[in-house]
Amino acid sequence: MSVVFDEKINRARGDGRLQLAIxxxxxxxxxxxxxxxxxDNLPDFQELRDCANALKKQTIDNLDHYLEQFEANVxxxxxxxxxxxxxxxxxxxxxxxxxxxxxxxxxxxxSMTTEEIDLNERLEHHNLEAVETDLGEYIIQLAHERPYHxxxxxxxxxxxxxxxxxxxxxxxxxxxxxEKQTMIARGVLREKFLAADIGISGANFLIAxxxxxxxxxxxxxxxxSTSAPKIHIAVxxxxxxxxxxxxxxxxxxxxxxxxxxQPLTVYTSFLSGPRRGEEIDGPGEFYVVLLDNGRTKLLEDxxxxxxxYCIRCGACLNHCPVYRKIGGHSFPWVYxxxxxxxxxxxxxxxxxxPGLPFASSLCGACAEVCPxxxxxxRVLLELRxxxxxxxxxxxxxxxxxxxxxxxxxxxxxxxxxxxxxxLASVLAPASSSGWLRGVPAIMNIxxxxxxxxxxxxxxxxxxxxRQQWRTRVPRINSR
Amino acid sequence: xxxELILDKVRIALGRTKGQQPPPLPPARIRIAEVNxxxxxxxxxxxxxxxxxxxxxxxxxxxxxNYAASVIDGREAVASxxxxxxxxxxTALPGVRTGVTDxxxxxxxxxxxxxxxxxxxxxxxxxxxxxxxxxxxxxxxxSLLPPAHIAIVPRGRILSGLDELLSILPFPAExxxxxxxxxxPSRTADIEQILVRGVHGPGEVxxxxx
Ligand code: SF4
Numbered sequence: 001m002s003v004v005f006d007e008k009i010n011r012a013r014g015d016g017r018l019q020l021a022i023x024x025x026x027x028x029x030x031x032x033x034x035x036x037x038x039x040d041n042l043p044d045f046q047e048l049r050d051c052a053n054a055l056k057k058q059t060i061d062n063l064d065h066y067l068e069q070f071e072a073n074v075x076x077x078x079x080x081x082x083x084x085x086x087x088x089x090x091x092x093x094x095x096x097x098x099x100x101x102x103x104x105x106x107x108x109x110x111s112m113t114t115e116e117i118d119l120n121e122r123l124e125h126h127n128l129e130a131v132e133t134d135l136g137e138y139i140i141q142l143a144h145e146r147p148y149h150x151x152x153x154x155x156x157x158x159x160x161x162x163x164x165x166x167x168x169x170x171x172x173x174x175x176x177x178x179e180k181q182t183m184i185a186r187g188v189l190r191e192k193f194l195a196a197d198i199g200i201s202g203a204n205f206l207i208a209x210x211x212x213x214x215x216x217x218x219x220x221x222x223x224x225s226t227s228a229p230k231i232h233i234a235v236x237x238x239x240x241x242x243x244x245x246x247x248x249x250x251x252x253x254x255x256x257x258x259x260x261x262q263p264l265t266v267y268t269s270f271l272s273g274p275r276r277g278e279e280i281d282g283p284g285e286f287y288v289v290l291l292d293n294g295r296t297k298l299l300e301d302x303x304x305x306x307x308x309y310c311i312r313c314g315a316c317l318n319h320c321p322v323y324r325k326i327g328g329h330s331f332p333w334v335y336x337x338x339x340x341x342x343x344x345x346x347x348x349x350x351x352x353x354p355g356l357p358f359a360s361s362l363c364g365a366c367a368e369v370c371p372x373x374x375x376x377x378r379v380l381l382e383l384r385x386x387x388x389x390x391x392x393x394x395x396x397x398x399x400x401x402x403x404x405x406x407x408x409x410x411x412x413x414x415x416x417x418x419x420x421x422x423l424a425s426v427l428a429p430a431s432s433s434g435w436l437r438g439v440p441a442i443m444n445i446x447x448x449x450x451x452x453x454x455x456x457x458x459x460x461x462x463x464x465x466r467q468q469w470r471t472r473v474p475r476i477n478s479r
Numbered sequence: 480x481x482x483e484l485i486l487d488k489v490r491i492a493l494g495r496t497k498g499q500q501p502p503p504l505p506p507a508r509i510r511i512a513e514v515n516x517x518x519x520x521x522x523x524x525x526x527x528x529x530x531x532x533x534x535x536x537x538x539x540x541x542x543x544x545n546y547a548a549s550v551i552d553g554r555e556a557v558a559s560x561x562x563x564x565x566x567x568x569x570t571a572l573p574g575v576r577t578g579v580t581d582x583x584x585x586x587x588x589x590x591x592x593x594x595x596x597x598x599x600x601x602x603x604x605x606x607x608x609x610x611x612x613x614x615x616x617x618x619x620x621x622s623l624l625p626p627a628h629i630a631i632v633p634r635g636r637i638l639s640g641l642d643e644l645l646s647i648l649p650f651p652a653e654x655x656x657x658x659x660x661x662x663x664p665s666r667t668a669d670i671e672q673i674l675v676r677g678v679h680g681p682g683e684v685x686x687x688x689x
Contacts (some may be wrong), residue, residue, distance in 0.1 A: 016629075024603065025672050051508050062501035062637070064489045077652055083482040094564045135678055136669035154669050162670055181666060182675040190681065194590060210652035220623060220665040220680025227619040227657065238485070245509035246645045252642070260668075263608045264641070267680065268660040272652035278615030282656055292485045299492035439590075 001353030008330040009359075018156055022327050025155045026318040027307050032261025033315060033369070042257060051250045053373040056309035058139055058243050059208075061213070061228060063299065066208040066241045067290065070246050073211025077273030079286035086293050087117035090235060093289065094119075094200075097231070103197030107229065109191075109215070109222035111202025111311060112150060113291060114235050116347075116466055119200075124399040130200070132222035133194045142169045148261055148328035149336070150429035151259050151314035156327065172192050189221070199225035200284070203236035204311070209244045212272040213288060215257060232271070232283040238290050241309035245270070253310065254371035256278070257392055258313035294347040308370040316366035316376060332356060338366035342379045350387050356412035357383035358415045434459055481596030499611065509646050512605070519604040519637045520688055526607025531676060532684040540567045543689045544583045547629055548572050550685050554593035555685045558623065559584075561598035561616045567631060567689070571597060580615070589624035595681070596620050601647075602686075605640035606662055610687065613657035622661060627683035634688050669688075 012018060021347055035322035037045050059066050071081040084090045086381035087234055097103070106123060108114065120141065123130045132141040134151035139144070142165050147153035154162075163176045175181055201222055203213040213234040215222045228230045242251060250272075256262040299305055316325045317337030328336040333344040341356050357380050366376040392401075410417050436457040490497060514522070524534040533550075537543035547569050558570045558577040570577040575596065579585045589595060597617055601610040607638055609630050611617050622628050642659075651658040665680030676682040 021671075028672050054505070057502065058504060061493060062495065062499075063493065064495055064497075065501050065508055067486065067489070073652070083485045085481040089481055106645070106686070133679070134669070135667045139669070152669065152672070155672075157670070159671055159673075178670045178673045179675050181670060182678050186678055190590075193679075194586070207652075210650055212652045218665065219667050219678045220596035221678075223619070223623055223659065224679055227623070232656075238489070243504055244507055244649075246649055249510075249642045249645050252510050260663075264603075264608055264660060264662045266662050266665055269661075270651050270658040271656065272598060273656050275582075275613075276656050279613050279656060280580055280585055280615065280618040282613060283618050286656075290485070292481070296485060307481060328527070337670075354562050396650060 002353055005355050007351055009326045012327040012330050021156055025152060026324050031249055031316045032436055036257040037260035042381055047436055048250055048254055048374050049371055052254055052371060055247055058329050058374050059243055060305055060308050067238060069208040069239060069390055070211055074204055077142055077211050079273040082287055082289045084291050090117055090289055091122040098128055105196045106130040106200055107192050107196040107225045108132050108200045109225040110137050111235060113237050114204050133189050134219060138185055149317055150312050185212055193224045193228045196229045198231045198289060199229040200233045200235060201226050203240050205242050206236055206240045207245050208241050212270050215269045218265060218266040221409060223269055226271055227282055230283055231285045233287045233289060235289040238292060238295050252469045255311055255313055258315040258371040298346045302380055306374050307346060307379055309374050310339050311372055313371055315369040319365040319369050320360060337375045343374055345383050350390055354387050359386060421464045425462060499655060509642045511643045514639045516643050519639060520634050522604035523602055523607055523637050527686045530607055532663050537687055537689045540689060543566050543631055543687045546687055550592050550629055552594055555593035556596055557588050557592045557621055558596040559617050559621050561667040567644055585641045586620055590619040592625045594627045594629060595625035599632045599643055600631050602632050602637045603640050603644060610644060611659050612655040614655060619657055621645040623680050626677060628681040630686045631687045632636055637681045
């Protein structure tokens with residue numbers, strides 16, 4: 001585990017207010033999800049999960065086919081598809097288009113994919129104003145932070161922090177009533193929507209048989225971003241495809257309930273191409289940017305390919321004991337929680353944060369709730385093996401390996417093992433609770449201390465099992 | 480051009496060749512519940528209410544218009560060009576503008592009006608959802624920009640749910656550039672998970688079933 005990762009974790013754990021905020025918010029989301037799946041609310045939940053998993057598997061295993069089908073259908077509806085290999089490709093395309101159309105102001109609706117490529121910074125660097133319009137994202141953008149959670153980006157902020165932020169950045173009076181804060185944001189953003197030249201959205205699903213972008217949201221900002229400006233650009237990872245519009249009958253039922261416990265979110269938009277013939281409003285130009293940015297690399301490994309099935313519902317974050325303790329900003333990249341732990345190493349390389357796949361208790365809660373049934377713990381284990389193999393190749397991890405080799409050797413030598421056992425009970429510090437909470441000075445070295453700081457060891461008994469065995473009173477079998 | 484590069488990489492990673500067909504998909508999983516019309520109507524109204532929307536079951540067109548008039552209450556309103564609204568007579572109410580076909584004009588009107596009035600192509604009883612397909616009759620902005628939205632829906636348009644909608648419209652993109660499903664008033668819970676209605680879209684939604 002890197003020092004930075006460690007520090008971030010300790011900071012999050014030491015912040016009582018933050019701990020409570022994460023605990024509350026995730027608990028509430030868990031509750032809502034539970035209620036939405038209870039009793040008669042969705043009796044075929046498990047069947048839908050199997051179905052979603054099979055559909056995603058089919059799509060990802062044959063991705064080139066569905067990409068081409070999608071592209072052909074977007075073109076058939078007078079839209080354009082732009083394949084981009086990385087962040088630079090995307091910003092080059094948008095900057096060129098903005099320049100050609102004389103665009104200055106861009107409104108954005110929530111998109112993890114654009115967070116992934118730091119699109120806002122890139123656009124701002126070229127004097128374009130890019131404004132986030134989802135309330136949570138807007139707060140995060142004003143604070144120059146990364147989303148704390150896939151679904152609830154400003155989960156970690158209190159109303160008081162928002163009040164200070166709005167006062168400082170927007171020059172409004174310090175307002176701590178949440179309804180009024182929301183209305184302040186509404187007012188500022190309404191003007192942006194009406195003045196914007198380009199709207200950028202993400203995509204929850206791309207529909208191959210329709211050439212359509214599907215967006216789910218509660219606020220209406222995605223509808224406004226995609227309908228008010230003259231140009232709509234959807235930026236999506238290539239894995240967002242599903243085969244058919246009718247498959248939404250499976251995915252929409254799972255997504256809203258898993259994310260926020262809603263059978264359907266307030267708005268679900270099904271968008272394909274620019275405004276047509278008789279239609280009164282809607283954009284005049286429609287683009288879908290299909291982003292690789294490391295995804296093709298991930299496809300190679302059939303064992304971990306399923307990481308791309310994710311529909312970003314956030315359920316695995318809410319149910320993860322590690323996420324709930326260390327929070328979203330401790331994670332080394334934009335994607336946090338269990339899904340972040342499996343895709344970050346695959347997108348960014350193992351060295352980005354080698355400790356990440358190990359920051360899990362492998363309790364399996366994530367796999368149990370995942371609506372598309374990604375076996376996250378299994379992928380984590382594979383990644384751990386990869387990290388260990390890489391360390392070995394680089395000749396690292398020697399100390400740990402030596403310790404385990406020594407232990408294995410000791411286990412194979414019964415006499416020595418017994419002596420070591422006796423030594424342990426002599427050397428171990430006194431313990432009144434029956435648990436070891438510290439180590440003797442001679443062993444108080446960082447790796448041992450760090451290891452013990454998270455674990456309780458039972459204090460060694462005065463007599464070892466072998467000693468007791470030898471002195472036992474033989475009992476006569478009475479039967 | 481990144482297109483070929485990406486598609487090639489995908490094919491190599493998956494061990495596929497260009498143009499190779501995928502195995503056939505299983506039939507889409509569409510399960511339509513058999514629900515009679517009275518239950519559909521009742522379900523629709525109950526779900527909308529549960530989402531803090533307002534509802535009204537009108538026996539006649541005149542009743543629907545009266546209710547709409549009481550909601551509009553003298554405020555400025557913009558109505559879509561749906562023929563059903565004209566039949567109802569709601570477009571003839573004082574202060575209601577309709578018949579706008581210019582994009583910019585409509586947007587400005589929607590940005591200044593207090594109430595937007597639309598019909599709906601379908602409604603989904605099991606979730607309390609309005610389904611609106613963008614067309615010359617229904618614009619996107621009327622159900623989006625004004626702080627209040629009134630939808631007047633003929634009861635025969637109420638389907639059992641999403642599955643029935645997708646069986647009637649297996650290819651929505653063939654009909655329109657935008658199909659939107661509206662389930663209750665616009666809302667957010669982004670600050671301290673406290674629910675606030677009407678953040679960007681209408682905070683007030685009235686569903687009138689005729
Ligand atoms: S991995 Fe599964 S549970 Fe986690 S965000 Fe993705 S779809 Fe949801």
